[in-house]
Amino acid sequence: MKMDKKFIEERKNDLEARKTQLKKELFTSADQVTENDYDAKFIDLGEKEDENAAEVEMFEKNLSMEKTLEVSLYNVNLALKKIEEGNYGLCEKCGGPINPDRLKAFPSATACMKCKEKSL
Numbered sequence: 001m002k003m004d005k006k007f008i009e010e011r012k013n014d015l016e017a018r019k020t021q022l023k024k025e026l027f028t029s030a031d032q033v034t035e036n037d038y039d040a041k042f043i044d045l046g047e048k049e050d051e052n053a054a055e056v057e058m059f060e061k062n063l064s065m066e067k068t069l070e071v072s073l074y075n076v077n078l079a080l081k082k083i084e085e086g087n088y089g090l091c092e093k094c095g096g097p098i099n100p101d102r103l104k105a106f107p108s109a110t111a112c113m114k115c116k117e118k119s120l
């Protein structure tokens with residue numbers, strides 16, 4: 001089954017919008033190192049003990065946020081690459097088509113529902 005062009009175009013727009021949003025969120029908690037690599041921000045508040053504790057807490061929050069966002073961004077870029085290569089919407093595990101409704105809800109999905117359930 002070949003995906004229809006309009007559908008892919010719409011998913012591409014979704015992915016581009018998602019990418020912009022993710023980058024915006026990433027910049028609030030991390031500094032960009034390279035195109036796909038970010039480092040969590042460390043904000044220096046001062047030298048007092050409570051300030052140090054607050055720094056660590058903020059850094060840990062930024063770190064976990066940065067990790068989540070970075071993975072999402074990676075998946076979005078991967079999906080965009082697949083669109084370019086013409087194999088978007090195919091399950092990475094079984095090669096079958098991914099349900100269009102699933103792609104609508106989750107445009108960077110890489111596996112079909114069946115394979116996804118199996119891996120859980």
Ligand SMILES: [Zn+2]
Nearest residue numbers: 091094112115
């Ligand atoms: Zn599959």
